Amino acid sequence: MLVPMAKVEIVGHRRHLDAVLALLQRHGAVHLLDATAVPGLRVSSLAVDEGYAREGEELRQLGLRIEGLLDLAGNLRLRSEPDTFPGTDLDELLADLDEMAPRLETAVKRIDELENEHAALPRHVESLRRLLPLIPELPRLETYETVALLIDSRHAGVVELLRDELTEMLGSRFDVLSGQIDRDTVGAVLVFPRRESRRIHAMLSREQVSRVQLPEQFRGVPLASAVVSMERRIGLLPTEIREAKAALAALLSPVERWERARAHIGRRIAQIEALRLVGTTEKTFVIVGWAPRRRLEELADSLTVEAGAETLLAELEPAPDDEPPILLTNPAPVRPFQLFVRMLALPRYGTLDPTMLMSFFVPLFFGIMLGDVAYGLVLLGVAVWAGKRWGRRTPVVADLARILGLGAAWAVVWGFVFGEILGDLGHRVAGLEPIWINREEAIEPLLVLAVAIGVTHVLLGLALGVWVSARRGDRRRLTERAALMLTLVALCVIAGAAADVLPHGAMTPAVVAVIVAFVLLVAVQWPLGAILGPLDLLGIVTNVLSYLRIAALGLASVFLARVANELGATAPLAIGIVIAALFHVLNLALGAFSPTIQALRLHYVEFFDKFYEPGGAPFQPFGGSIAPVPDTSLDRSAPRRRSIEPQPS
Amino acid sequence: METGLLGIGAGIAVGLAAIGAGVAQGRIGSAGIGAMAEKPEMMGRVILLIAIPETLVILGFAVAAMIMFILGG
Incomplete structure (x- = not known):
């Protein structure tokens, strides 16, 4: 069945506007209408209020920064929408973000690097292992560079072409050691003076010969020693990754507070956006909307308790062309x-x-x-x-x-x-x-x-x-x-x-x-x-x-x-x-x-x-999709500071 | 022989109606999917529009049933 709706008007002093909006948001029972468009109401719009516009923009920026920070938190984010916010002033939160953001980014980057290294090193070790049988262990020669190549067997002739090219470039100041590694691959190791490095690498790049690239810290090390060092490093990496993750988790200890701050900022931004529908005079505000009739009494009582007796909720007579929004209610099985x-x-x-x-x-x-x-x-x-x-x-x-x-x-x-x-x-x-009809025969x-x-x-x-x-x-x-x-x-x-x-x-x-x-x-x-x-x-x-x-x-x-x-x-x-x-x-x-x-x-x-007449607009109450926030959780101890809590206008 | 002809007639009644409905559904379906790509909330209306030509087949089925049961005795 369709829930009976009542057109309501909420009138009060402007100093109560934020409190009333927060209350309506919490109840999620009023589908707001543009009060400035209601015939007979001589009110102006609050949309041009610069204070609210600035606050909204600041909160959006802050929300984006928190969102970015929470993205870094990844799996550590809260699974459910938090419903309370342990009051924090804006400056404190901003300082918190300024301090934490670079530290978090560094910690996340460190974990990424370690995990990438952990994934890449076994592949390098595998490549080098296949090349090791080709060459005897050489003493570490600081003036010589070693480059390893893995070449598809179908292009094995490349090794001889390389040898010719190097002879032309370096005379006899190099060595090329090569051999079949497995059925499909030929391995080759080039040894040449380090000062010729740039020319040789340029030539290899020009000829599109792919090299086995070792990580930075293992370059210039003899291949056999590099393999041993890499294996040792692979053994150490899991511990380092665990430690880095523990350090990140420690840094993320305030994540719950940021989640709550983000949710609260979202609510406040929704309140500021709702202001464009509010009509105002010099001292009063007017909110017009549709509410389920059965919730009017509860709303009126809450307004009296939280916004004072001078804030009134009255039912309006709907205009002939008014189309109340549609809210369906039916028993659970239906x-x-x-x-x-x-x-x-x-x-x-x-x-x-x-x-x-x-x-x-x-x-x-x-x-x-x-x-x-x-x-x-x-x-x-x-x-x-x-x-x-x-x-x-x-x-x-x-x-x-x-x-x-x-x-x-x-x-x-x-x-x-x-x-x-x-x-x-x-x-x-x-x-x-069959009890009644045999469908195959009794058509x-x-x-x-x-x-x-x-x-x-x-x-x-x-x-x-x-x-x-x-x-x-x-x-x-x-x-x-x-x-x-x-x-x-x-x-x-x-x-x-x-x-x-x-x-x-x-x-x-x-x-x-x-x-x-x-x-x-x-x-x-x-x-x-x-x-x-x-x-x-x-x-x-x-x-x-x-x-x-x-x-x-x-x-x-x-x-x-x-x-x-x-x-x-x-x-x-x-x-x-x-x-x-x-x-x-x-x-x-x-x-x-x-x-x-x-x-x-x-x-x-x-x-x-x-009989069916379609065309109803859905009932979209203000705050309907946002979890309620108990007012008792808000920190009202510092009303003069810049705060993300509602401010008296 | 006569029963066979009745069967062929009934088949033609349903078959031609099904071809007509299929052509119509194809055209409505492609337009409907295009509309849904832009407005997913139109799914209900698109299903409704796609299902409308099916009445042709049902009418063909009714004619086939009449051929079989009334003419066929």
């Missing part, structure tokens, strides 16, 4: 279906919330279309499992799981009605007989059932439409919907009489009723009624026939299940079971998806069209 209402569009205020009806009809239609005990039980299991697995963390999954669970339960019920367990397998193996009763459901559903929609139209005083629509109801009932009587279910005497009054309804439809929409009237009559028949999809999808499901069983029966037992299982899984996947879409479509197109 609430998941609000998702389907929101998917289309919220209803307009003063009309009908169809959630309750959807919670009954959508699972029912789903169950009739699927109608199989085994499929229903499997989907029920999936719904329970998904709800437990993800439901707590993701409310949408919890809602969908509940919807699927209800649909699956109906599928089990209708499975017994149709006598189906995995199609006709229940009948073949266990001799299960005509199934079609009649689908049409009967359609007539009932469409008639219910029209009846609701008549009620909504009467409530809104819309005579034209009321007449139109009543005429369509009359048409549908009369057409059913005609069909019943033609099928000898009703006495033939009922035929004439029913035809007269159709003619009367047609005249009403044409008259009420005249002159367009001349075209729209016949279309409406045709439309109502099409709407009812559209419910045949309930039978059509059911038939498709039962015949696919039968195909699975027949195919399974043609193969040896083990293979047959696999084939049948594959087809049943396919049928189940189709059976879970298609009936959902079709049940929704029947509601959105055939049912809602009769």
